[in-house]
Amino acid sequence: MTDALKLGFGPFNVPAKGVLVVFCDDGLRFGSASAKALGSATGLVARAAKAERFTGKSGASLDLIMPEGLTVSRLAVIGVGKVAELTAKDFLKLGGMALGKLPAAATDGTIFADLPGAAKGGAKSGPMTAEQAADLALGARLRAYKFDRYKTKKKDDDTTAARRTVTIATADVTAARKAFAARDTTADGIELARDLVNEPANVLYPDEFARRTLALKKLGVAVEVFDVKAMKKLGMNALLGVSQGSAHDGRMVVMRWNGGKKNDAPLAFIGKGVCFDTGGISIKPAAGMEDMKGDMAGAACVVGLMHALAARKAKVNAVGLIGCVENMPDGNAQRPGDIVKSMSGQTIEIINTDAEGRLVLADVLWYAAKRFKPKFMIDLATLTGAIIVALGQEYAGMFTNNDELSHRLHLSGEATGELVWRMPLNPAYDKMLDSKFADMKHTGGSRWGGAITAAQFIQRFVADKTPWVHLDIAGTGFDSRLTDINKSWGSGWGVRLLDKLVADYYEK
Ligand code: BES
Numbered sequence: 001m002t003d004a005l006k007l008g009f010g011p012f013n014v015p016a017k018g019v020l021v022v023f024c025d026d027g028l029r030f031g032s033a034s035a036k037a038l039g040s041a042t043g044l045v046a047r048a049a050k051a052e053r054f055t056g057k058s059g060a061s062l063d064l065i066m067p068e069g070l071t072v073s074r075l076a077v078i079g080v081g082k083v084a085e086l087t088a089k090d091f092l093k094l095g096g097m098a099l100g101k102l103p104a105a106a107t108d109g110t111i112f113a114d115l116p117g118a119a120k121g122g123a124k125s126g127p128m129t130a131e132q133a134a135d136l137a138l139g140a141r142l143r144a145y146k147f148d149r150y151k152t153k154k155k156d157d158d159t160t161a162a163r164r165t166v167t168i169a170t171a172d173v174t175a176a177r178k179a180f181a182a183r184d185t186t187a188d189g190i191e192l193a194r195d196l197v198n199e200p201a202n203v204l205y206p207d208e209f210a211r212r213t214l215a216l217k218k219l220g221v222a223v224e225v226f227d228v229k230a231m232k233k234l235g236m237n238a239l240l241g242v243s244q245g246s247a248h249d250g251r252m253v254v255m256r257w258n259g260g261k262k263n264d265a266p267l268a269f270i271g272k273g274v275c276f277d278t279g280g281i282s283i284k285p286a287a288g289m290e291d292m293k294g295d296m297a298g299a300a301c302v303v304g305l306m307h308a309l310a311a312r313k314a315k316v317n318a319v320g321l322i323g324c325v326e327n328m329p330d331g332n333a334q335r336p337g338d339i340v341k342s343m344s345g346q347t348i349e350i351i352n353t354d355a356e357g358r359l360v361l362a363d364v365l366w367y368a369a370k371r372f373k374p375k376f377m378i379d380l381a382t383l384t385g386a387i388i389v390a391l392g393q394e395y396a397g398m399f400t401n402n403d404e405l406s407h408r409l410h411l412s413g414e415a416t417g418e419l420v421w422r423m424p425l426n427p428a429y430d431k432m433l434d435s436k437f438a439d440m441k442h443t444g445g446s447r448w449g450g451a452i453t454a455a456q457f458i459q460r461f462v463a464d465k466t467p468w469v470h471l472d473i474a475g476t477g478f479d480s481r482l483t484d485i486n487k488s489w490g491s492g493w494g495v496r497l498l499d500k501l502v503a504d505y506y507e508k
């Protein structure tokens with residue numbers, strides 16, 4: 001759900017009203033268009049900066065209300081630090097910060113896509129490139145996202161009946177609009193993913209999740225929904241064991257986008273879709289358990305990505321597969337000690353029913369490799385608390401059997417700001433999964449290296465040596481800290497990363 005925001009591009013005209021946002025560097029220098037716009041207010045800005053000790057450092061800002069010499073109601077100056085050090089992801093952040101300068105009630109805002117000196121990959125002076133201006137717009141759009149579907153009372157500052165209009169002033173309006181078009185569809189995918197993560201589990205249970213993916217059909221995506229009977233037939237007992245303690249049946253959804261050559265092997269994206277994770281019989285403590293409505297962030301990302309690819313008619317074949325279940329403790333729930341036979345034929349001894357995500361992935365990954373023989377598989381899962389201990393909320397953990405994919409994802413991460421950090425796989429960790437009773441246990445039995453043993457487990461279900469990446473997004477899929485480009489909770493993490501990966505390396 002987006003805040004009513006009308007986002008557009010226009011030339012460098014000084015707005016008559018509303019809020020004007022300009023950028024300056026850490027020498028308090030402005031781009032030429034900004035300097036011209038400030039005109040006689042320049043001295044006032046310098047005095048205010050001095051009084052407020054504003055030096056244009058990255059992340060700092062200065063607000064002037066009803067500035068003399070301008071007719072706008074507010075002038076916001078945002079510091080960017082050193083212009084030469086700015087990269088693509090910084091423009092996203094700046095766009096988010098700029099939007100944050102518009103009080104909700106203000107109808108008009110104008111953001112000058114203009115800098116003093118040149119940014120990396122930028123023009124020699126002044127105006128931002130079309131790409132940079134478009135990134136600014138994307139950041140503003142993501143910042144404006146709100147999930148307030150369940151708030152029945154409007155807030156005082158939210159009295160806007162009218163939509164707010166935000167104009168990004170830029171040197172080449174046509175080029176900026178064009179550059180933004182591709183980002184706009186990515187933003188649709190991100191917002192879709194955020195909506196899914198933010199929805200409570202009484203609304204978004206597996207069947208409802210599956211229903212929501214049907215909307216992708218409008219974009220030309222083929223959608224198949226597998227119910228319990230269909231999954232039983234396939235032998236997906238690892239996944240089904242997780243959902244057997246819930247009143248809501250599990251579902252698997254397969255989404256196919258064929259924008260590439262007819263016989264090209266598809267790229268496969270697989271998501272953990274645990275709509276709520278109580279831990280099952282190995283029940284979780286009460287504190288913070290509400291966050292486990294977001295335990296389907298991996299699946300949400302896959303759906304958002306499929307949306308983004310289809311909406312921009314990506315020249316690639318891609319499949320998205322999500323395993324949707326609810327992990328609940330009831331009389332029929334799976335027990336520690338139970339042994340299940342996965343679709344692969346391998347048997348699994350259940351140790352801790354709270355390690356449910358890997359069981360879901362085991363069957364869906366196996367199915368994905370066997371049915372589609374994909375070029376690669378990337379799975380996303382809010383899999384372990386251990387990855388949060390290791391990496392916090394800045395990086396997702398990356399495990400892979402393929403160095404080239406690792407390198408490409410690393411670069412896509414640096415470019416988008418959705419960062420991944422490679423973690424090890426090693427037979428010594430794999431050995432920790434040996435079981436007395438079955439082909440394997442499903443946890444390492446120790447907290448040490450918990451994210452790694454989880455990845456080792458999943459690797460046992462990667463059929464035919466398919467190139468594979470596992471992204472543990474437990475720390476990044478939702479974010480209660482709130483950032484410059486996300487004021488909700490569900491982050492939509494991974495949509496930009498994977499959209500970029502596809503665009504840079506797999507579209508011809
Ligand atoms: N969904 C959780 C992991 C998680 C924790 C995601 C916090 C996001 C935030 C997962 O199913 C889980 O419970 N993992 C256990 C595994 C353990 C029982 C081996 C964990 O990490 O404690």
Ligand code: MN
Pocket residue numbers: 277279353354355356357
């Ligand atoms: Mn769990």
Ligand code: ZN
Pocket residue numbers: 274277295354356357382383
């Ligand atoms: Zn879980």
